[in-house]
Amino acid sequence: MVLLVALLAVISLGVGPVRMSPLKVLEALFGGGDDVHQVIVRQIRLPRAILAVAIGGILGLSGAALQGLLRNPLASPSLFGAPQAAAFGAVLVIALGLADVRSYALPAAAIAMAFLSVFALLAVAGRNAGLLILILAGLAISSLAGAATALAMNLSSNPFVALEIAFWLLGSLEDRSFRHVMLALPFIAIGAAVLMSQRSALRALSLGEETAQSLGVNVGSLRLIVILGVAFGVGGAVAVTGSIGFIGLIAPHLMRPLVGYDPARLLVPSALAGAALLTAADIAVRVIPSTSDIKVGVLTSLIGVPFFLYLIMRERRALGGGVG
Amino acid sequence: MAVAPAHAAALPRVASINACTDQLLVALADPAQILGLGPYARDNARWGGSADAHRYPRLSGEAEDVLVLRPDIVVASSFTKRATRDLLKAHGETLVAFDIAQSLDESKAQIRKMGEITRHPDRAEAEVARIDAAIARTRQFVARKRYRVLPVSRRGWVSGGRSLMSSLLAEVGLSNAAGELGLQFGGFASLEAILKLRPDFIVVSSDSDFAEDEGRAFLMHPALDHFYPPSKRLVVPERLTVCGGPAVADALDRIVSEIRRAEREAGGKEDD
Numbered sequence: 001m002v003l004l005v006a007l008l009a010v011i012s013l014g015v016g017p018v019r020m021s022p023l024k025v026l027e028a029l030f031g032g033g034d035d036v037h038q039v040i041v042r043q044i045r046l047p048r049a050i051l052a053v054a055i056g057g058i059l060g061l062s063g064a065a066l067q068g069l070l071r072n073p074l075a076s077p078s079l080f081g082a083p084q085a086a087a088f089g090a091v092l093v094i095a096l097g098l099a100d101v102r103s104y105a106l107p108a109a110a111i112a113m114a115f116l117s118v119f120a121l122l123a124v125a126g127r128n129a130g131l132l133i134l135i136l137a138g139l140a141i142s143s144l145a146g147a148a149t150a151l152a153m154n155l156s157s158n159p160f161v162a163l164e165i166a167f168w169l170l171g172s173l174e175d176r177s178f179r180h181v182m183l184a185l186p187f188i189a190i191g192a193a194v195l196m197s198q199r200s201a202l203r204a205l206s207l208g209e210e211t212a213q214s215l216g217v218n219v220g221s222l223r224l225i226v227i228l229g230v231a232f233g234v235g236g237a238v239a240v241t242g243s244i245g246f247i248g249l250i251a252p253h254l255m256r257p258l259v260g261y262d263p264a265r266l267l268v269p270s271a272l273a274g275a276a277l278l279t280a281a282d283i284a285v286r287v288i289p290s291t292s293d294i295k296v297g298v299l300t301s302l303i304g305v306p307f308f309l310y311l312i313m314r315e316r317r318a319l320g321g322g323v324g
Numbered sequence: 325m326a327v328a329p330a331h332a333a334a335l336p337r338v339a340s341i342n343a344c345t346d347q348l349l350v351a352l353a354d355p356a357q358i359l360g361l362g363p364y365a366r367d368n369a370r371w372g373g374s375a376d377a378h379r380y381p382r383l384s385g386e387a388e389d390v391l392v393l394r395p396d397i398v399v400a401s402s403f404t405k406r407a408t409r410d411l412l413k414a415h416g417e418t419l420v421a422f423d424i425a426q427s428l429d430e431s432k433a434q435i436r437k438m439g440e441i442t443r444h445p446d447r448a449e450a451e452v453a454r455i456d457a458a459i460a461r462t463r464q465f466v467a468r469k470r471y472r473v474l475p476v477s478r479r480g481w482v483s484g485g486r487s488l489m490s491s492l493l494a495e496v497g498l499s500n501a502a503g504e505l506g507l508q509f510g511g512f513a514s515l516e517a518i519l520k521l522r523p524d525f526i527v528v529s530s531d532s533d534f535a536e537d538e539g540r541a542f543l544m545h546p547a548l549d550h551f552y553p554p555s556k557r558l559v560v561p562e563r564l565t566v567c568g569g570p571a572v573a574d575a576l577d578r579i580v581s582e583i584r585r586a587e588r589e590a591g592g593k594e595d596d
Contacts, residue, residue: 018516036551040516043547094537101535102544160478164537167479175480175515177546 001272005053008279012049013041015286047181048173051240052279054181055173056247058188058233060274061267063248064255065195068202068263069226070134073256074311076249077234078304079135080121081142082114083245086231086238088145088152089113091165095156102179107187111235117141118227171244171297173282180240191233196267198225203264244297246304247274253311335443336396341385341408343370344567345399345422348438350376351570352447359393372563372571387411397441425568427491428455434568451570458573462496465580468587472501473558474518475527478539482518484510488568489527496579515547525586526552527579529562555589558582 014025018040027033028041059077066075077083089109099105124137153165201222204212209219237244251274252266259265278300285294335357340349343364350358350373363385364370365377383389387408390398398412402421412419420441425431432452439448473493475483483489483500484507490500501523505513518526528543531554535541542548559582564575 016516017514018520036519036522039547039550040519043550044515044545097536101537101541160537160539163479164539168538175542175545179546 001269001276005272005275005279008276008283009049009053012052012279012283013045015283016040016045017286043177044175047176047178048282049279050181051173051176051184052282053275054185054188055237055241055244056251056275056278057271058191058237058274059244059247059278060251061192061195061271062230062233063250063274064252064263064266064270065198065202065226066230066248067252068206068266069223071206072134073253074249074308074315075134076246077114077118077230078243078245078248079308080138081117081145082230082234083238083243084142084145084149085117086110086114086235087169087243088149089235090239090242091149091168092152094164094168095152095161097156102183104183107183107236107239110239111187111231113145114235114238115227115231117145118230122223122227167295168242169297170295171242171300172295173241176240184236184240187232187236187239191229191231191236192271194225194229194232198222198229199264199267202226202267203262206261206263242297244278245301246308247277247300249311250304250307251277253307336441338397338399338442339383339390339393339395340365340399341383341390342399342401342404342422343367344401344424344569345438346377347371347373347567347569347571348422348434349399349442350380351451352435352438352444353442354444355379357442359395360389368563369561370563370566372574387415390417391415399438399441425488426486427488428459428495428568428572429491431455431488431568431572435570454570455573455576458576459495462576462580465496465583467497467583471498471524471583472504473498473525473527474501474513474521474523476513476518476543477529478537479542480513480515480518482507482510482513484508488572489565492565492572492575492579493527495576496583498579498583515542515545519547519551522551525556525558525583527558527560529560529565531557531559555586558586 013029014020014022020028020037020040024033024037025041028037029046031038063076066077067073069075087110089112090106093099093106093109094101121134121137121141125133149165149169153162201212201217204215204217205219205222212219252270254273255266255269259269278296281299281303282296285296285299288294335354337357337359338349338353339359340346341362343362346361346365350361358380360381360383361377362383365380366374366382368374371377385408390412396418398417398419400409400419400421402423404421409419409421422434422437423430425434432455435448435451436445439445475489475493477483482502482505485500485503486509490502493500501521502510504521505517507513533544535544558579560575560578564571564578
């Protein structure tokens with residue numbers, strides 16, 4: 001998996017609107033060759049590849065952690081409105097026009113909103129909520145975040161805000177710089193560290209809440225810590241790319257047949273799978289011929305939604321049981 | 325508010341619900357003729373005369389408040405919402421729609437058109453003469469060479485060959501490199517494509533270092549900064565080019581002075 005991610009990252013340096021031979025790309029990466037090529041590879045494509053790996057990774061990790069926490073294979077940040085809420089936080093900053101979008105105000109607002117949304121979800125749905133309740137509450141929260149985003153858009157004095165936000169909500173890694181990397185990476189690292197620290201607690205939880213408690217796991221605080229981790233990771237990611245959905249849902253499922261159902265062992269492979277997925281998707285949007293570039297968030301949703309429907313079909317029996 | 329002073333009674337009273345018609349109207353009409361201006365009239369980033377706009381009622385851009393004012397003529401853009409235009413017409417308002425000016429000639433034609441609407445053709449001719457004077461001044465200026473320039477706006481939007489910006493650049497003797505990107509009317513160009521194109525200068529609307537959104541952050545990308553530091557950027561404020569009103573005269577002067585500055589800065593480095 002590590003090799004695959006590294007390979008995809010290297011390929012991602014090689015694709016873009018300007019055609020360059022692989023040799024030229026490598027030369028430019030290490031500071032040789034044409035000035036233009038050097039800048040293109042090192043200042044446009046390299047930060048993009050780094051962001052794709054880091055953000056894909058944190059989305060996969062968050063998905064795996066949430067699925068472990070809720071003991072539910074359909075859990076993912078995007079299904080429960082966290083990225084939408086984070087996007088609202090970021091949009092609020094843009095719409096108010098108070099801070100530079102390259103400042104830490106953006107991730108801070110996104111993280112705060114992401115935290116609020118996941119927290120609200122768990123507060124509304126309760127401790128051992130069934131799938132149906134979680135999904136309904138998640139739907140309500142993402143609708144609320146969407147409406148709040150539209151409201152911020154209407155009330156803004158920046159006349160370009162509608163277009164900006166439309167692009168934002170599609171999610172994209174285009175033309176990001178190292179400033180964006182510096183903006184997102186610290187928060188992603190914090191989120192990842194927080195989630196990884198809860199591995200053994202998540203494993204204990206997979207045996208059931210009571211067993212976990214008897215093993216000395218404080219389920220209440222575990223819940224809070226995981227929410228915090230997801231909020232940091234997703235908030236930091238959304239602040240620079242806008243919302244990119246469904247990576248967190250798909251990645252753990254791809255890895256589960258390989259590493260089994262232990263949520264602790266699932267975390268790292270899911271992060272790698274997420275990184276590979278987003279990098280591959282980001283390569284695809286640059287390779288697919290189109291007049292204007294396709295946004296990567298659109299592609300992940302196009303792939304993610306059918307996958308989600310397939311999951312629902314597979315889980316139909318369990319779902320039906322929950323209702324009846 | 326809707327009642328005009330007696331001396332202006334003979335002249336038509338006009339309401340504008342579009343930012344560009346606002347500019348034309350305020351430039352040509354008597355203050356008493358102006359019943360209201362559109363919602364963006366007070367935005368000083370997009371109009372040099374926005375301070376004047378506070379003297380007039382601010383309209384929402386929708387049909388409702390216009391109907392209450394009962395103007396003789398409503399001026400709007402041909403891109404104003406169809407529903408708004410239809411509603412106004414259905415209630416017997418005389419609606420005149422202005423296209424988006426895509427060249428200097430179209431700008432002049434629009435000024436004359438507004439001159440007729442407000443019944444001040446003399447003022448319109450004076451504004452047109454001011455533009456012609458700016459064109460004449462511009463023609464005396466000869467740049468060292470026919471530079472290839474690329475007008476880049478937020479998010480990498482490039483004004484194409486058929487745009488007011490292109491027409492202004494051509495008047496100054498510059499060529500718009502957008503054509504080489506295959507963009508006729510305009511479109512988005514990626515950073516990589518802009519760097520590969522290597523125009524001599526890029527035309528931007530502001531030299532501020534504040535990125536209010538990702539669209540503006542595009543213009544401050546380190547890769548773009550590397551090849552286009554301030555000395556390679558021609559700064560032409562948006563308020564001079566966003567509408568084809570009287571401001572285009574100032575836009576021409578501005579482009580010339582920016583080229584002079586850029587040549588001076590480049591010359592200082594190369595020759596001395």
